[in-house]
Amino acid sequence: MVLYRVLFKKKKFERQLSLQKKVLDSILSYCQIKHPEECVLILKGKSKHGNILVDGLVIPPFDYVGHTFAGFPSSFLPFDMSYVGIVHSHPTGPAEPSLTDLQNFFGLVSVTVKSPYNDEDIFAWDSSGNSIKLVII
Numbered sequence: 001m002v003l004y005r006v007l008f009k010k011k012k013f014e015r016q017l018s019l020q021k022k023v024l025d026s027i028l029s030y031c032q033i034k035h036p037e038e039c040v041l042i043l044k045g046k047s048k049h050g051n052i053l054v055d056g057l058v059i060p061p062f063d064y065v066g067h068t069f070a071g072f073p074s075s076f077l078p079f080d081m082s083y084v085g086i087v088h089s090h091p092t093g094p095a096e097p098s099l100t101d102l103q104n105f106f107g108l109v110s111v112t113v114k115s116p117y118n119d120e121d122i123f124a125w126d127s128s129g130n131s132i133k134l135v136i137i
Helices: 002-008 021-034 099-103
Strands: 016-019 040-048 051-058 083-090 109-114 122-125 131-136
Touching: 016 021, 021 040, 021 051, 021 083, 021 109, 021 122, 051 083, 099 109
Parallel strands: 016 051, 016 131, 083 109
Antiparallel strands: 040 051, 040 083, 109 122, 122 131
């Protein structure tokens, strides 16, 4: 039993999301353009020891959006190991993830942006709905 714990014990990392400033600006601009509908984007980057670095975005193919929803069929995405999560907007209401957001979690992190889409209106969450520290680099 001790050997099992040594071999398979996972180290807990405090997650942090690092967004490049140009990526943040692109997210905010896209949300403003799509308002009053929700929007969805895929985050590209890499993760190491709990630090998720986002350096790019992808507009998902065949995305569907409305005033209270945004999504995409993941089966149409090309295989790409650099997908680390998604970002979507909340044109009305709080930035906290809804039950639907958590049920459709994709990747390592989910980012929500609330209106009016300024630098302080962006938040990161894990698959349980817990806040993740967000750093702009």
